[in-house]
Amino acid sequence: MHTTRSQRWRDRRARYVPAATEIDPRCFAVDVIDTRRQATPFVEAHHYAGSMPVCRLAVGLFRNGASGRSELAGVCAFSVPINNASVPKNAGLADPLTACDLGRLVLLDDVGGNGESFLVARAFRLLRRERPGILSVISYADLVRRVGTDGHVFLPGHVGQLYATMGSRYVGRSSARTDLLLPDGRPISSRALSKIRGGETGQRYAIEQLVQAGARPPRFGEDRVDWLADLERSSLLRRRRHPGNHIYIFPLTRAARLAARKVPDLPYPRIDRACLAGDVTELPLLARGA
Structure with missing residues (x-):
């Protein structure tokens, strides 16, 4: 078991729900949504980064709302990779256009604990239908606990436990970097x-x-x-060294799975819940190469 709770967002503040809670599939639906009119306002309002990357496809989680009208309760946004080199390095695919990033995944705090897997699994199917040239998805987990100058925890830090439970391949970390932070702890891209x-x-x-x-x-x-x-x-603005995000890949086709043999297949990292600052990765696993 990798996690006992699920991270949620509302008004760009992190909240948690028990992973054992479940959503009722009869009350939810997943579909492609308009990036500019639907996905971007939702992400900017609720995701901790407050911004939307360059998007290749946006998928929404809808639930039954008042007066029988559906309301948006979550967004999964597939974005352009951070750079062309990340695709062959992390997914093993030569053509940068054959992979995308899981750029944003944000669900409201009143969605059940299995809401992410419910949304992402269906979003992957829609991605294959709408963008058949995309064979693999790369996802990053920001492992640094970010605290503002006022003591508010802007981002608790995570190691990608959801991606592990969904059967992804963990391929290591991105390169270390220096972040420029705002007073609230939010990094500037x-x-x-x-x-x-x-x-x-x-x-x-x-x-x-x-x-x-x-x-x-x-x-x-x-x-x-x-x-x-x-x-x-x-x-x-203040500078802080970042050790690099955890990287996971989701090969969506047989060709992508074969290509993924070229990249590392490492043990999943685990979170150190006693950590109050910095890298929240559990160190014994980190020492083994994760």
Whole structure:
């Protein structure tokens, strides 16, 4: 048994429900949804990251609502891989277009404990139907417990126990990195920082997110690199070393399963529930190479 409870979200705050609780399949349905109009607002409102990655397909979990109308209770978003190199490295597939990331998985806190597996299993089938060129799904588990400067636990940290129970292959960790954190403990994506520094399309949205978090707006004509550096000097942004996320793969076809033989097949990591900060991975297993 890998887990006895399931992580849920509401208003970007983590909550837990007993894994033994179950949803009634007669009251729920899973279907493809519109990314911009349905998935993105839901994810931005409830997922801890408050943002939506570049999405290749979004799938929603619906339940019976008031007056017989269905209401969205969860979203599974399949996104573009973090980079082209991640597909051959983690899934064993040569073509980057043949895999995607499980970019977002968020369910409300009143969905039963088996809600994730109920949604993800059906989402995989819809992914194969709608995007037949995708053969494998890569998923990442952020193992760092994040605490804001006010002491609020922004993200408890997890090791991907759900993915283990669903029969995925654990292939190791991503490369270590340095995160730039907001006061509430939320990391700023490296892609957002790149857009700001390079003046790329989308920089305005990234800057607005920082301003909403308490940053001063850039001054007229101020170099964006200098602006970010000043936010660090003012302690609004802080750096922290990240050891790398746990990585799991879900081969969806026979060809993907054969390709996955090229990548490691390691023991599933387990969570150290006594850990109050940093990497929440149980260290004995980590020492064996996970």
